[in-house]
Amino acid sequence: MNRYxxxxxxxxxxxxxxxxxxxxxxxxxxxxxxxxxxxxxLEERLIAEFEIENPGIKVERTExxxxxxxxxxxxxxxxxxxxxxxxxSSEVIPELAMSGSLDKLPDGIISADDYIPGAFDAVxxxxxxxxxPLEYTNWCLYVNTSMLEEAGLELPETWEDIRDIxxxxxxxxxxxxxxxxxxxxxxxxxxxxxxMVMQLGGGLVSDGSFIVNDDAWIxxxxxxxxxxxxxxxxxxxxxxxxxxxxxxxxxxxCLSGLYQExxxxxxxxxxxxxxxxxxxxxxxxxxxxxxxxxxxxLHFFMVNEARSEEEKMAGWKLAxxxxxxxxxxxxxxxxxxxxxTIINGDAVINKPYGSVFIDDLKRSTPVYSGPYAMEIQDxxxxxxxxxxxxxxxxxxxxAQLRASVSYLxx
Amino acid sequence: MSGALSGKKKVRKNxxxxxxxxxxxxxxxxxxxxxxxxxxxxxxxxxYAFITSFTNRxxxxxxxxxxxxxxxxxIFTKNNGGFPLSNSIRATLVFTIGTFVPMIVVSLILATFMxxxxxxxxxxxFQLMYYMPAVLSSVVAAAIWMIIFDPRGLMNQVSNxxxxxxxxxxxxxxDPIMIQVSTIIIYFWKYIGYFVILFITGxxxxxxTIYEAATVDGSSRWHTFWRxxxxxxxxxxxxxxxxxxxxxxxxxxxxxxxxxxxxxRAPIDVITMNIYFTGIRNGRLGRASAMSIxxxxxxxxxxxLQLVANRSSEDVEY
Numbered sequence: 001m002n003r004y005x006x007x008x009x010x011x012x013x014x015x016x017x018x019x020x021x022x023x024x025x026x027x028x029x030x031x032x033x034x035x036x037x038x039x040x041x042l043e044e045r046l047i048a049e050f051e052i053e054n055p056g057i058k059v060e061r062t063e064x065x066x067x068x069x070x071x072x073x074x075x076x077x078x079x080x081x082x083x084x085x086x087x088x089s090s091e092v093i094p095e096l097a098m099s100g101s102l103d104k105l106p107d108g109i110i111s112a113d114d115y116i117p118g119a120f121d122a123v124x125x126x127x128x129x130x131x132x133p134l135e136y137t138n139w140c141l142y143v144n145t146s147m148l149e150e151a152g153l154e155l156p157e158t159w160e161d162i163r164d165i166x167x168x169x170x171x172x173x174x175x176x177x178x179x180x181x182x183x184x185x186x187x188x189x190x191x192x193x194x195x196m197v198m199q200l201g202g203g204l205v206s207d208g209s210f211i212v213n214d215d216a217w218i219x220x221x222x223x224x225x226x227x228x229x230x231x232x233x234x235x236x237x238x239x240x241x242x243x244x245x246x247x248x249x250x251x252x253x254c255l256s257g258l259y260q261e262x263x264x265x266x267x268x269x270x271x272x273x274x275x276x277x278x279x280x281x282x283x284x285x286x287x288x289x290x291x292x293x294x295x296x297x298l299h300f301f302m303v304n305e306a307r308s309e310e311e312k313m314a315g316w317k318l319a320x321x322x323x324x325x326x327x328x329x330x331x332x333x334x335x336x337x338x339x340x341t342i343i344n345g346d347a348v349i350n351k352p353y354g355s356v357f358i359d360d361l362k363r364s365t366p367v368y369s370g371p372y373a374m375e376i377q378d379x380x381x382x383x384x385x386x387x388x389x390x391x392x393x394x395x396x397x398x399a400q401l402r403a404s405v406s407y408l409x410x
Numbered sequence: 411m412s413g414a415l416s417g418k419k420k421v422r423k424n425x426x427x428x429x430x431x432x433x434x435x436x437x438x439x440x441x442x443x444x445x446x447x448x449x450x451x452x453x454x455x456x457x458y459a460f461i462t463s464f465t466n467r468x469x470x471x472x473x474x475x476x477x478x479x480x481x482x483x484x485i486f487t488k489n490n491g492g493f494p495l496s497n498s499i500r501a502t503l504v505f506t507i508g509t510f511v512p513m514i515v516v517s518l519i520l521a522t523f524m525x526x527x528x529x530x531x532x533x534x535x536f537q538l539m540y541y542m543p544a545v546l547s548s549v550v551a552a553a554i555w556m557i558i559f560d561p562r563g564l565m566n567q568v569s570n571x572x573x574x575x576x577x578x579x580x581x582x583x584x585d586p587i588m589i590q591v592s593t594i595i596i597y598f599w600k601y602i603g604y605f606v607i608l609f610i611t612g613x614x615x616x617x618x619t620i621y622e623a624a625t626v627d628g629s630s631r632w633h634t635f636w637r638x639x640x641x642x643x644x645x646x647x648x649x650x651x652x653x654x655x656x657x658x659x660x661x662x663x664x665x666x667x668x669x670x671x672x673x674x675r676a677p678i679d680v681i682t683m684n685i686y687f688t689g690i691r692n693g694r695l696g697r698a699s700a701m702s703i704x705x706x707x708x709x710x711x712x713x714x715l716q717l718v719a720n721r722s723s724e725d726v727e728y
Contacts, residue, residue: 067670071690074470095693099470174577176561186672229584237672238583239561375692379492385674389584404492408692 131300183235228388279353469693521609540603552667612646
């Protein structure tokens with residue numbers, strides 16, 4: 001044995017001891033969130049500032065695809081390895097809250113009075129609040145006005161207008177679409193399809209029973225059937241999402257939130273600065289019985305109940321730090337936090353077409369966030385896609401949907 | 411003298427015994443990590459899934475109760491929120507039969523063709539070309555094929571050319587029948603090379619002297635293939651067919667990716683996908699575990715049937 005070997009071993013052991021000492025003092029917040037364009041850059045900057053202000057806390061931010069985040073969070077929590085802090089949208093919260101997986105928002109972290117009424121409804125169970133709002137979103141109709149002007153067409157107001165414009169401008173090579181004019185936001189059916197059903201006098205749930213007013217559902221599904229490949233062939237769930245094409249001026253219309261503007265600015269600044277686009281209210285049917293816009297949804301910061309008290313408190317501290325920079329979220333990312341100062345102030349109104357979004361919010365209803373919301377959304381998707389892609393009759397699809405939803409509760 | 415001889419025999423016997431024991435000890439030492447790995451990552455989850463299948467356990471629930479056979483009764487009698495297990499069994503069987511039978515036949519033909527190539531570099535080239543898709547992840551493979559199956563993609567162009575049509579959308583990702591064909595094509599393309607390599611290994615192990623003897627006896631190539639190659643390749647065929655079948659029964663990512671891309675779920679809702687949706691998305695771990703046990707039993711039965719079928723005909727040895 002070399003005479004320096006014991007010394008080396010001692011050095012290695014000492015360094016391990018030192019590192020373990022520092023690890024004990026440092027609180028690590030694993031923060032899981034969904035991919036969201038420029039929000040990543042903003043939050044990385046805020047995290048760096050937060051870490052300087054709180055030397056004992058280190059933040060590890062991880063992004064997932066939005067469709068996968070809920071399953072990553074729930075399965076990791078089940079395995080006892082969930083993150084300290086995460087954000088999820090309102091429709092996926094009930095199961096987590098009711099299973100006792102979420103930490104209660106401690107007193108004094110934020111002032112609920114600073115938020116608009118109803119901002120905490122989706123995370124309030126009993127007397128407890130389980131989250132801090134990250135964003136409050138509704139969708140309106142983005143229109144590339146130059147494409148319509150070139151064809152001598154007026155701006156659309158109704159779903160029928162959109163269908164007529166699409167019938168005129170959609171390009172086909174035989175039965176193959178080569179250029180679309182508008183397409184829906186599959187698979188977010190709770191956000192755009194339920195409002196369409198509501199405009200026709202139907203609804204998702206009323207007095208505990210689901211799929212309200214068959215006629216309204218059948219009419220809305222018939223519209224989708226005509227829209228799809230087996231009807232007028234104007235769009236399909238299998239094609240690239242319309243909002244991605246809009247920024248590149250490859251589609252005339254799409255549904256999106258205020259955040260789309262910041263993405264446009266980022267991806268195609270020339271188009272963003274030009275007068276070639278507009279935002280219009282969420283369309284309605286000509287025969288609409290109810291004036292309803294796209295459902296609004298909220299994303300919340302939440303904290304994992306299973307973590308230590310120090311970690312949980314650090315997680316809430318970071319979430320409230322993010323919330324205290326609401327103006328930067330709006331300015332840099334286009335995300336609206338439901339704070340009174342944001343919603344009632346000038347900041348949103350001063351954004352291009354900000355007033356359209358605010359006005360539409362007034363005629364919107366919150367997205368369904370009751371039990372099995374995600375599963376119900378999947379089932380509505382199956383119903384819509386079965387009429388669009390498989391030629392199932394709307395009547396049969398509605399009956400199947402009702403039966404499938406009822407099975408969820410067995 | 412005889413005493414000395416018996417003494418030598420004893421020493422020899424002891425030596426053999428000790429060498430065997432030594433080898434066995436090393437063999438055991440090398441096998442232990444694998445056994446431990448299998449026990450932790452395969453055997454334990456199987457047992458755990460079996461136990462969970464008798465409970466009403468949910469993904470985000472803290473408490474659960476023993477419910478007996480309730481989950482099994484449910485998955486065989488109810489429609490499971492619009493996606494019954496019976497449809498999943500149908501989708502899995504259609505996919506398995508549609509994929510594994512052509513895959514075995516074609517990979518055998520391709521392997522035989524490659525063995526006929528005189529130059530090694532040609533053979534190497536073809537092996538590389540056929541095997542390349544196998545190293546791709548299933549997700550990447552599905553993404554590539556989704557572009558090919560897109561209405562404006564290559565597949566519609568080829569179909570229109572072959573069918574002498576113009577501008578017809580064959581709905582590769584949309585039509586209930588075509589979407590099943592699409593999943594079969596993707597899987598076939600991805601794994602054919604892997605099974606070709608296995609068959610080539612089997613073909614290479616057949617002694618060339620047998621072929622020489624057959625040639626001297628005046629056997630034609632066709633006759634040689636049916637009377638010599640195929641019978642001698644039986645162990646390889648059995649192994650490849652079982653492996654291919656099990657792999658097909660476990661298929662998931664291809665169907666899942668296509669569904670994520672907007673294709674309808676019901677036609678391609680294979681058992682593994684139903685397990686994923688029931689367990690992870692809907693949080694019904696008990697039901698999902700019951701489904702996975704059903705899949706396990708199906709795989710067990712099919713494997714047994716194949717082994718019996720392979721054993722029933724006369725074995726050929728050389």
